[in-house]
Amino acid sequence: MNIGLLLLSTVLLILLVIALRRREPIGPIVKRLVEQGAKLIPRMICALIAAGFIAQILPKEAIARYLGPEAGLMVIPLAAGAGLLIPAGPVIAFAVAAVFSKAGASTVGLVTFITSWSIFAAHRILIYELPLLGASFFRMRVLSVLLVPILAGVLAMVVGLITNFGAPTIMR
Amino acid sequence: MSEFSYLKDPTWRKDVVRDAFGKGFLGFLVVAVLSGALCWRIKGTELFLETFVGDAELLAKLFPRIVIALTIAALIWVMLPRNRIASLVGADSGFAGLIIATIAGTVTPGGPSSAYALLAVLAISGADRGALVAFITAWATLGLQRILVWDVPFMGTEFAMLRFLISLPLPIVAGLIARSLPITVTFPDK
Numbered sequence: 354m355n356i357g358l359l360l361l362s363t364v365l366l367i368l369l370v371i372a373l374r375r376r377e378p379i380g381p382i383v384k385r386l387v388e389q390g391a392k393l394i395p396r397m398i399c400a401l402i403a404a405g406f407i408a409q410i411l412p413k414e415a416i417a418r419y420l421g422p423e424a425g426l427m428v429i430p431l432a433a434g435a436g437l438l439i440p441a442g443p444v445i446a447f448a449v450a451a452v453f454s455k456a457g458a459s460t461v462g463l464v465t466f467i468t469s470w471s472i473f474a475a476h477r478i479l480i481y482e483l484p485l486l487g488a489s490f491f492r493m494r495v496l497s498v499l500l501v502p503i504l505a506g507v508l509a510m511v512v513g514l515i516t517n518f519g520a521p522t523i524m525r
Numbered sequence: 526m527s528e529f530s531y532l533k534d535p536t537w538r539k540d541v542v543r544d545a546f547g548k549g550f551l552g553f554l555v556v557a558v559l560s561g562a563l564c565w566r567i568k569g570t571e572l573f574l575e576t577f578v579g580d581a582e583l584l585a586k587l588f589p590r591i592v593i594a595l596t597i598a599a600l601i602w603v604m605l606p607r608n609r610i611a612s613l614v615g616a617d618s619g620f621a622g623l624i625i626a627t628i629a630g631t632v633t634p635g636g637p638s639s640a641y642a643l644l645a646v647l648a649i650s651g652a653d654r655g656a657l658v659a660f661i662t663a664w665a666t667l668g669l670q671r672i673l674v675w676d677v678p679f680m681g682t683e684f685a686m687l688r689f690l691i692s693l694p695l696p697i698v699a700g701l702i703a704r705s706l707p708i709t710v711t712f713p714d715k
Contacts, residue, residue, distance in 0.1 A: 357682035361593045361673060368600040377603060380528030385599040389635070391545035393674065394591065398584060399553035401679075405580040406560035409568055442636070443671060444553065447679040454680065463680065464688050468695075471665040481641035486648060487713045490657070497658045497703035501666070501695045508691040519687025521680040 393444070400448040407448075408455035417457030424462070429506035432462040436469025436502060440476045454521045461513060463521060465506035472498050587678040594673035598634035601669075605633065611647055614656035623700040626656035630663025630696060634670040648712050659700030666692040 372382070418424065419431050435453075439446045450463055458466075473495075482491055512519065531537045565573040610629045614622045626647075633640050644661050652660075667689060676685035 357677050357685075358590055358593075360682075361590055361597070361677075365593050365597050365600075368597060368604075372600055372604060375604070378528050380531070382599050382603050383529070384531055385602050386596055387541060388544065389598065390592070390595050391541045393595070395545050395550045396553045397591070397678075399550070399557040401584055401587075402577070402580045403553070403557040403560045404679075405576045405583075406557070406564040406573075409564045409572060409576055410560065443675045447675045451679045460684065460687070463684070464691060467676070467688065468666055468692065471668075471671070472662065474665075477637045477641070481637045485641050485645040485713070487711060489708065489710045490648070490654075490712065493654065493703060493706055493708045493710050494658050494661065496706055496708070498662055498699045500702075501662065501699055504695060504698065505666070505688075505691055509687065512687065512691065519683050521684045522682075 396444045400444045401451075404448040404451040404455075408452045411452060411456055413456040416453055420453055420456075420458035420462035420466070422459045424459075428459060428462045429465050429503055429510070432458075432465035432506065433469040433502040436466045436471075437473050437475075439470045440474060442474075442476070446470045446474070459513075460520050461506055461509045464509040464519075465502050468505040469502035472501055590678060591674060594670065594677070597673065598670040601632055602634045602639065607643060607646065610643075611650040611652065614647060614652045614660070616651055616653050618653055618656060622653055622656045623659045623697050626652075626660040626700065627663040627667070627696040630660040630665075631667040631669055633660075633664050633668065640664045640668075645712075653704070654710055655700035655704040658703035659696040662699045663696035666695055 420428055420435070422428075424431060436446075439449060446467070450467055453466065454463055478491065482494075509519070561573065561577070564576060610625070613625045614629075618625070630640075633643060640661065644657060647660060648657055672685050672689055676688060680688075
């Protein structure tokens, strides 16, 4: 599992070199880092711990039946629907995804779920999209992206026919 | 020195502490404690401890990655050429405009506040609607910050790579659909 860390460190190194060569002031970078870290890290710690416990309690059979390999093609609409039900940020969405994963949801189900949530998260639409861009943009966007979670699920299914690559590992 | 003056600003410090340990955090803490208590009651001490130790080990392993990912996001956020992007995705930017918008959405870090702010800037400066849809779809599905901070720690590197690769064509498809829709879009005045 060191590939992830190696990849991250390489990207960081490249960006640092670019920043140094451009003589970017360090102050604003540190400021942004502290602000984002404060918002995310304490919540993430709680969410990860909660996800571990909730996965132990939940009825695994039910989730495996609806979002697992047994569900067949139905997994795609079901997972897309589940994604619509999460009107919250990534902390909650990924904690739920981790719980699904531990309970036996398939890779296809998880890809579809995360894609659906990321595109339709209702809180974002209400707080940002409608006020900033208006209702007509929102209608046009929803019609344009309606098929995206389904497409993601179908592509994941096709990849799954060829290779096992991409199965969730960490939270198992 | 003035570059770091915000560190001494008491309002900024208070905001950071509130963001970190305010109401939102307390909600998560309560859920973690309640689910832990429930797990203990239902499944017994042994499994509770096993789960908790497993979670703690996972956190220890993930922490360096999360810090690195957030540093990458902060660097990109500061260096992103916002105005250059706006001039590249205009009304007649064609297929190239969709690709540029997809790349811009992918590297735009931060939560919805920064992404939608940039989307609004692009909309006002006359970006093509396909490019707007491609941009926000790319930010949502391909966003590097989300993949590095969330997919990699929670789901694993392989899953993150798979989801990224699968999602690559999707913003462009969405942008092409957006261009073909017979809907008039008007933006709120501002």
